[in-house]
Amino acid sequence: MNATAVHEEAHHHGPPKGYKRWLFSTNHKDIGTMYLIFALVMMFLGGAMAMLIRAELYMPGLQFLEPDFYNNMVTNHALIMVFGMVMPAAAGLANWMIPLMIGAPDMALPRLNNLSFWLLPMGATMLILSMFAPVLFPGTGGLVNTGWTLYPPLSIQAGMGMEFLIFTIHILGISSILASINIVVTILNMRAPGMKLFEMPMFVWAWLFTGLLLIIIMPVFAGGVTMLLFDRHFGTSFFDAAGGGDPVLFQHLFWFFGHPEVYVLLLPSIGVLAMIIPTFSRKPLFGYNSLIGGMGVLFTLGLVAWAHHQYTVGMAYGPTSWFMVITILISIPVGLMLLNFMMTMWRGAMTFETPMLFAVSIVLMFSFAGVTGIMLAVVPADLQYHDTMFVVAHFHYALIPGAVFGLFAAAFYWLPKWTGNMYDEKLGKIFFWWNVISFNVTFFPQHFYGLAGMPRRVVDYNPAFADLNMLSSIAAFSYGISHLLFLYIIIKTIRGGEPATEEVWEGSRIGTHGLEWTVPSPPPYHTFETAPSLKPLKY
Amino acid sequence: MKKLIATKLFKTPLWLTSIAASTLGFAQLAFAQEEPKYNLPTPVSPLTKDIYALHVMTSWVALILMVIVTIIVVYSLVKFRKSKGYEPDQNFHKSWFGRWAWALVPLLVLGIDMAIAGRAASTLKALYNHPDADITIKVTGSQWKWTYEYMDDDIRFNSNLNKDLTPEDKQYLRDVDNPLVLPVDTNVRFLHTATDVLHNWWVPAVAYKVDSVPGFINETRTRIEEIGTYRGQCAENCGTGHAFMPIVVKAVSKEDYAVWKTEQQAKSAAAAAEASADKEWSMDELMARGKAVYEKSCVACHQMTGEGIPGVFPALKGSPVAVGDMATHIGTVVNGVSGTAMAAWKNQLNDLELAAVITYERNAWDNDKGDLAQPADIKAVR
Numbered sequence: 001m002n003a004t005a006v007h008e009e010a011h012h013h014g015p016p017k018g019y020k021r022w023l024f025s026t027n028h029k030d031i032g033t034m035y036l037i038f039a040l041v042m043m044f045l046g047g048a049m050a051m052l053i054r055a056e057l058y059m060p061g062l063q064f065l066e067p068d069f070y071n072n073m074v075t076n077h078a079l080i081m082v083f084g085m086v087m088p089a090a091a092g093l094a095n096w097m098i099p100l101m102i103g104a105p106d107m108a109l110p111r112l113n114n115l116s117f118w119l120l121p122m123g124a125t126m127l128i129l130s131m132f133a134p135v136l137f138p139g140t141g142g143l144v145n146t147g148w149t150l151y152p153p154l155s156i157q158a159g160m161g162m163e164f165l166i167f168t169i170h171i172l173g174i175s176s177i178l179a180s181i182n183i184v185v186t187i188l189n190m191r192a193p194g195m196k197l198f199e200m201p202m203f204v205w206a207w208l209f210t211g212l213l214l215i216i217i218m219p220v221f222a223g224g225v226t227m228l229l230f231d232r233h234f235g236t237s238f239f240d241a242a243g244g245g246d247p248v249l250f251q252h253l254f255w256f257f258g259h260p261e262v263y264v265l266l267l268p269s270i271g272v273l274a275m276i277i278p279t280f281s282r283k284p285l286f287g288y289n290s291l292i293g294g295m296g297v298l299f300t301l302g303l304v305a306w307a308h309h310q311y312t313v314g315m316a317y318g319p320t321s322w323f324m325v326i327t328i329l330i331s332i333p334v335g336l337m338l339l340n341f342m343m344t345m346w347r348g349a350m351t352f353e354t355p356m357l358f359a360v361s362i363v364l365m366f367s368f369a370g371v372t373g374i375m376l377a378v379v380p381a382d383l384q385y386h387d388t389m390f391v392v393a394h395f396h397y398a399l400i401p402g403a404v405f406g407l408f409a410a411a412f413y414w415l416p417k418w419t420g421n422m423y424d425e426k427l428g429k430i431f432f433w434w435n436v437i438s439f440n441v442t443f444f445p446q447h448f449y450g451l452a453g454m455p456r457r458v459v460d461y462n463p464a465f466a467d468l469n470m471l472s473s474i475a476a477f478s479y480g481i482s483h484l485l486f487l488y489i490i491i492k493t494i495r496g497g498e499p500a501t502e503e504v505w506e507g508s509r510i511g512t513h514g515l516e517w518t519v520p521s522p523p524p525y526h527t528f529e530t531a532p533s534l535k536p537l538k539y
Numbered sequence: 540m541k542k543l544i545a546t547k548l549f550k551t552p553l554w555l556t557s558i559a560a561s562t563l564g565f566a567q568l569a570f571a572q573e574e575p576k577y578n579l580p581t582p583v584s585p586l587t588k589d590i591y592a593l594h595v596m597t598s599w600v601a602l603i604l605m606v607i608v609t610i611i612v613v614y615s616l617v618k619f620r621k622s623k624g625y626e627p628d629q630n631f632h633k634s635w636f637g638r639w640a641w642a643l644v645p646l647l648v649l650g651i652d653m654a655i656a657g658r659a660a661s662t663l664k665a666l667y668n669h670p671d672a673d674i675t676i677k678v679t680g681s682q683w684k685w686t687y688e689y690m691d692d693d694i695r696f697n698s699n700l701n702k703d704l705t706p707e708d709k710q711y712l713r714d715v716d717n718p719l720v721l722p723v724d725t726n727v728r729f730l731h732t733a734t735d736v737l738h739n740w741w742v743p744a745v746a747y748k749v750d751s752v753p754g755f756i757n758e759t760r761t762r763i764e765e766i767g768t769y770r771g772q773c774a775e776n777c778g779t780g781h782a783f784m785p786i787v788v789k790a791v792s793k794e795d796y797a798v799w800k801t802e803q804q805a806k807s808a809a810a811a812a813e814a815s816a817d818k819e820w821s822m823d824e825l826m827a828r829g830k831a832v833y834e835k836s837c838v839a840c841h842q843m844t845g846e847g848i849p850g851v852f853p854a855l856k857g858s859p860v861a862v863g864d865m866a867t868h869i870g871t872v873v874n875g876v877s878g879t880a881m882a883a884w885k886n887q888l889n890d891l892e893l894a895a896v897i898t899y900e901r902n903a904w905d906n907d908k909g910d911l912a913q914p915a916d917i918k919a920v921r
Contacts (some may be wrong), residue, residue, distance in 0.1 A: 060712075153736045157736065293641065313757075314755065332648045332652070333645075343640065345616075348619050350621060371605055387748075452574075452579075455741070464576055464709075
């Protein structure tokens with residue numbers, strides 16, 4: 001690929017000036033950037049809510065928040081982090097990197113791409129409005145206090161904010177279905193001539209599975225919340241036993257979406273990890289095919305394991321055993337993935353730049369989430385763990401290292417590619433240690449006061465849980481503040497820094513055989529206007 | 540039942556059993572008086588003991604797996620560093636291990652999985668086994684209290700949070716006005732349901748949790764083996780008062796239970812007789828009783844001042860219902876308002892209590908309506 005030629009072409013097709021560049025953008029890099037900025041903003045919003053939650057739980061007694069406001073924060077923290085932060089950030093990475101990796105000039109459906117991004121701010125506005133519904137529409141009931149699972153009948157009782165949340169889910173759902181279709185089509189149709197499916201970089205594979213999962217699950221969730229809307233306003237009784245319905249039906253619809261959703265959050269980060277670890281171990285990925293197979297098995301099992309979130313609803317023996325066994329079996333693909341990562345490091349020549357530090361910490365902490373996951377999968381034991389802080393600790397270990405740290409690692413790994421500037425390695429390392437240590441001190445103790453009997457979603461608790469809650473809260477504040485450093489590092493990198501080379505990292509070409517390292521850093525506005533030729537790419 | 544547990548423990552690998560047993564023993568030794576602060580409460584029934592043993596086993600499996608992972612990662616981090624001049628082995632993934640890891644590792648994990656699932660399945664079967672019970676208790680969750688109904692003994696009462704405790708008290712949010720009283724060494728069946736939203740009756744030492752689903756009945760069982768007081772709380776988010784509906788189970792000897800039962804039956808018979816007597820109650824009597832009922836059952840939403848919580852729970856002070864038509868007021872309290880948190884109180888309070896609380900609401904906080912409801916008025920609309 002001739003980099004200068006690309007540069008000259010770029011001058012002819014420069015971006016429009018001003019707001020039009022962003023509002024009407026069909027450029028995958030600009031849309032990717034907007035996704036990432038949106039995710040960053042949402043991370044601070046959702047994070048601020050988490051700080052309020054931890055402030056209230058700092059000690060027993062009601063200090064800052066009314067019970068309903070507390071559970072509204074619990075609800076919105078989760079919805080914002082899942083739909084506003086992790087999913088858009090992963091979609092932003094996909095937008096930026098997938099066309100570069102597979103040598104495509106842009107996404108397959110650029111205008112759809114514009115729509116799927118611009119639906120997000122609308123959805124976010126609806127979500128924020130839901131918190132103000134009791135003020136905007138006095139007399140229509142209180143704040144939504146159900147938790148992100150929106151279980152009826154409590155969600156039938158909730159005020160107008162619930163309608164806003166239902167429409168938020170519709171809008172964000174449309175956005176992610178469109179984005180997923182776009183990504184899947186891009187991967188299947190837009191690869192550089194000669195790039196076979198089983199030669200694609202792992203991040204592309206991960207997103208192929210993610211996109212397909214989202215297309216399967218989002219409509220079910222949208223249907224579920226629409227039935228909720230009908231129960232609330234049109235006299236249907238889907239979820240009301242008094243009218244022949246069943247509240248548990250909603251839980252099945254929700255978790256048919258909700259469980260695969262965990263893998264939607266997780267898989268893009270697994271893909272990132274599968275590129276970062278070989279890069280900094282200077283050794284090819286161990287088990288390229290088996291990792292793809294593992295993701296495929298995870299995809300399949302993930303779709304039929306949903307009711308392990310509802311062991312306590314009183315299912316019959318048969319389905320309960322099925323969901324228990326399937327859930328325990330999920331340890332096989334996850335174990336295989338973790339082994340592949342460990343064996344990639346094994347006999348490599350490792351260096352520890354910030355992305356690699358995050359990658360190693362993910363392998364350790366995600367394993368921990370995995371083993372507490374096995375504990376939770378066991379039905380009789382789960383009948384004690386269910387809905388306690390033990391579960392809260394487990395899924396924060398799964399989602400923060402599993403998804404969020406993967407996004408941090410990706411940001412550090414690709415920031416030089418995006419901006420053309422190296423980030424400040426020293427600050428990056430400070431951020432890593434600060435972030436990871438305070439994360440662990442926040443969530444590790446929660447396993448124990450969960451076991452001792454503190455339920456989730458309670459605004460106040462018995463003094464027996466006081467010491468560890470205080471520890472959790474103090475560490476959580478530190479964890480929250482650490483993200484300001486992350487923001488500072490990003491801004492600093494955008495503004496300048498040591499210039500990055502095309503390959504950025506010494507081991508880049510070992511980490512992936514994609515084409516992203518053949519374009520300059522930062523890449524010109526348009527890349528691969530003519531199809532690139534492939535050097536033999538064999539793992 | 541004891542034999543069942545013994546067989547099950549016997550099936551688990553011996554080393555795991557011994558570790559589990561020694562951990563259990565240590566836990567009981569270390570927390571002989573206090574409830575454990577960092578682990579599940581000490582179990583007191585065969586099923587919860589079995590679950591506890593399972594928990595100890597899976598915890599050990601988790602710990603051992605974590606140790607293995609950590610050792611591999613830390614060893615790699617120390618040994619395979621570029622700064623130590625280690626040359627990467629570019630062909631490692633082509634070694635025999637690289638070629639067969641995709642099959643070997645899943646097989647190994649499958650083995651561990653089968654061991655766990657097999658051990659779990661025997662406990663699971665025991666949970667779904669439904670032998671005859673000596674006592675059946677219907678436990679009904681409502682926003683935000685529990686109602687206990689001794690199905691064969693005509694005893695029925697509500698159990699509310701003890702509101703007098705402050706965060707400094709040891710049993711803050713873990714104490715109630717009327718605990719559930721059960722005899723030891725007796726097979727007890729709990730039937731769980733709810734009147735409004737999902738609840739979950741969870742006393743970890745006594746019984747595992749299942750949801751209380753409005754319109755459906757779920758079942759759990761226990762056989763408490765030690766006299767004592769066991770505490771827990773609602774474990775399924777049920778709205779504003781979720782943190783404020785604790786559970787206390789008092790396990791007493793069979794003799795004490797018989798005495799308690801007779802007392803309760805006498806008490807409820809007296810209350811029922813009083814409520815259904817054709818007596819005309821005076822304003823003062825109804826106001827005094829109504830205040831007591833209100834403070835127990837209504838303040839969580841409508842507040843002591845009768846002003847509710849603006850936007851969430853309506854005020855009663857000056858409300859169109861409380862100072863309006865008597866029949867509407869009675870209908871609202873007796874049958875509830877569907878789609879809202881206002882419960883139907885007809886199954887939770889008797890005629891006298893309902894009449895008293897309605898009278899109280901119409902005359903307290905400057906409502907001063909001046910009229911009063913009699914138990915007969917309630918009976919008429921039931």
